Amino acid sequence: MEKSVCIIGAGWAGLAAAVELSRHNIPVSVYESAPQIGGRARGVQTQGKQIDNGQHLLIGAYQQTLALLKTTGINEADVLYRYPQKLQLIDLQSHQKAFDLSLPRLPAPLHLLFGILNCRSLNSKEKISALLRFNALLKKPVNKDISVNKWLTQAGLPEKFIHHLLQPLCLAAMTTHPQQASAKSFQYVLQKTFFAPASHTDLLIPKVNLSQLFPLAAKACIENHGGEVLTSSPCRKLVYDNHQLRGIELDNQFVSAQQVILATPPWAAQKLLGDYPATQAIAEKLKQLEYEPVITVYLQYPENIALNQPMLGVLNATTQWLFDRRICWQPGLMAAVISARGEHEQWDNKTLGQHISRELASLFPHWPEAESIQVIREKRATLQCHVGVDGLRPGPDTPIPNLYLCGDYVLYENNRPSLPSTLEAAVESGVKCAQRIIQETP
Numbered sequence: 490m491e492k493s494v495c496i497i498g499a500g501w502a503g504l505a506a507a508v509e510l511s512r513h514n515i516p517v518s519v520y521e522s523a524p525q526i527g528g529r530a531r532g533v534q535t536q537g538k539q540i541d542n543g544q545h546l547l548i549g550a551y552q553q554t555l556a557l558l559k560t561t562g563i564n565e566a567d568v569l570y571r572y573p574q575k576l577q578l579i580d581l582q583s584h585q586k587a588f589d590l591s592l593p594r595l596p597a598p599l600h601l602l603f604g605i606l607n608c609r610s611l612n613s614k615e616k617i618s619a620l621l622r623f624n625a626l627l628k629k630p631v632n633k634d635i636s637v638n639k640w641l642t643q644a645g646l647p648e649k650f651i652h653h654l655l656q657p658l659c660l661a662a663m664t665t666h667p668q669q670a671s672a673k674s675f676q677y678v679l680q681k682t683f684f685a686p687a688s689h690t691d692l693l694i695p696k697v698n699l700s701q702l703f704p705l706a707a708k709a710c711i712e713n714h715g716g717e718v719l720t721s722s723p724c725r726k727l728v729y730d731n732h733q734l735r736g737i738e739l740d741n742q743f744v745s746a747q748q749v750i751l752a753t754p755p756w757a758a759q760k761l762l763g764d765y766p767a768t769q770a771i772a773e774k775l776k777q778l779e780y781e782p783v784i785t786v787y788l789q790y791p792e793n794i795a796l797n798q799p800m801l802g803v804l805n806a807t808t809q810w811l812f813d814r815r816i817c818w819q820p821g822l823m824a825a826v827i828s829a830r831g832e833h834e835q836w837d838n839k840t841l842g843q844h845i846s847r848e849l850a851s852l853f854p855h856w857p858e859a860e861s862i863q864v865i866r867e868k869r870a871t872l873q874c875h876v877g878v879d880g881l882r883p884g885p886d887t888p889i890p891n892l893y894l895c896g897d898y899v900l901y902e903n904n905r906p907s908l909p910s911t912l913e914a915a916v917e918s919g920v921k922c923a924q925r926i927i928q929e930t931p
């Protein structure tokens with residue numbers, strides 16, 4: 490039987506597309522190669538603990554993601570802990586607070602104005618300079634892409650504002666070191682966050698594991714609408730006939746389809762698209778993309794051990810952000826996040842785990858030793874969001890009229906910079922891809 494829409498890949502992008510199509514009564518079949526759904530944002534069960542393949546953070550600016558949760562029937566408060574931006578960064582060397590920014594619940598841009606004016610980490614001169622120059626920086630378009638470091642230095646912002654706030658934010662948001670990261674993309678992220686309603690700066694920390702946060706509810710929603718989500722079902726080949734896609738080949742099975750959405754990560758899309766002359770140009774571009782790792786080190790302490798806030802930034806250390814998993818009902822469990830490349834990648838899990846444990850012991854001398862340590866490495870966690878990366882990112886359309894692309898690497902609107910590869914980028918591309926098909930379906 491011919492399927493209406495086949496979606497290859499059950500990460501957040503593929504599932505977002507499937508939910509959107511299901512809501513419009515277009516039946517979908519989702520094929521996922523892994524034994525579980527969720528892709529790069531999923532829960533994992535290891536050593537008797539339910540953790541994530543990597544600690545994730547969402548922000549209030551993730552409007553597409555929040556809207557999708559709602560349409561899937563998920564109540565935000567059940568799955569996300571929302572609190573107004575309260576960033577605290579501590580310096581491992583001095584053990585002093587390096588930066589402390591709390592944005593009050595005021596309409597934008599007053600929240601930023603009062604946040605910076607009340608920031609104790611800056612003196613009066615630095616506050617005025619930060620306010621004026623940050624505002625100018627976000628307003629002036631970056632015509633020719635340059636690195637974030639160059640862009641920030643040229644703006645003449647106070648050193649502390651750059652090193653203790655904007656550079657760590659760049660690394661967190663783009664998983665790319667500021668000396669390589671694209672100023673165009675970072676400016677877009679900052680505009681979406683700070684030149685927007687005050688709620689966009691809220692931090693949203695998952696209260697449940699990542700599979701429960703969206704993928705499992707998405708699967709239920711798809712099935713309730715007559716669709717299906719099949720795991721351990723890798724697509725091996727796209728099958729064409731006369732410049733149209735006829736369907737997809739699974740292991741020992743051909744599935745005929747009217748429309749196909751390729752929602753795999755770029756490296757898997759590259760393989761499938763490289764097979765056919767008309768899509769080889771896209772595959773060639775994808776080949777040039779580079780990736781950045783994210784490592785999460787989970788450290789279990791006795792249940793009474795806690796941070797004063799749900800997350801804490803760490804400067805001059807291998808640990809970049811520390812999350813207290815008490816929010817996910819896991820008291821005593823800390824998740825230390827290390828984004829992007831660095832010498833830590835060369836260390837084995839034991840060495841890395843012990844190193845992070847020593848950093849935490851130095852920051853919190855009253856904590857006992859961790860009872861257990863687990864290291865989860867994702868070598869290709871995100872796209873490297875380097876200068877000029879948008880030139881390599883494909884759009885959703887392909888030369889084959891019934892084949893579309895979606896995923897955190899797909900560029901949705903040519904006239905605006907892309908989002909770095911995040912859950913929001915994945916969801917946005919999935920929903921918009923589905924909307925294209927909905928518009929074209931009589």
Ligand SMILES: Cc1cc2nc3c(=O)[nH]c(=O)nc-3n(C[C@H](O)[C@H](O)[C@H](O)COP(=O)(O)OP(=O)(O)OC[C@H]3O[C@@H](n4cnc5c(N)ncnc54)[C@H](O)[C@@H]3O)c2cc1C
Pocket residue numbers: 497498499500501502503520521522523526527528529530542543544545546547722723724725752753754757783784785867869870871895896897898910911912913915
């Ligand atoms: C450790 C880590 C930390 C992160 N932290 C954050 C964060 O804090 N905030 C944030 O917003 N983002 C974060 N991200 C990024 C975010 O998780 C990704 O951008 C997002 O999950 C990508 O979703 P996707 O659907 O585009 O791709 P994927 O999740 O890669 O989904 C693609 C799916 O396709 C499947 N597939 C591949 N080949 C085939 C095939 N041939 N047939 C069938 N299926 C196939 C894969 O198994 C996968 O399930 C993080 C990522 C990682 C790994």
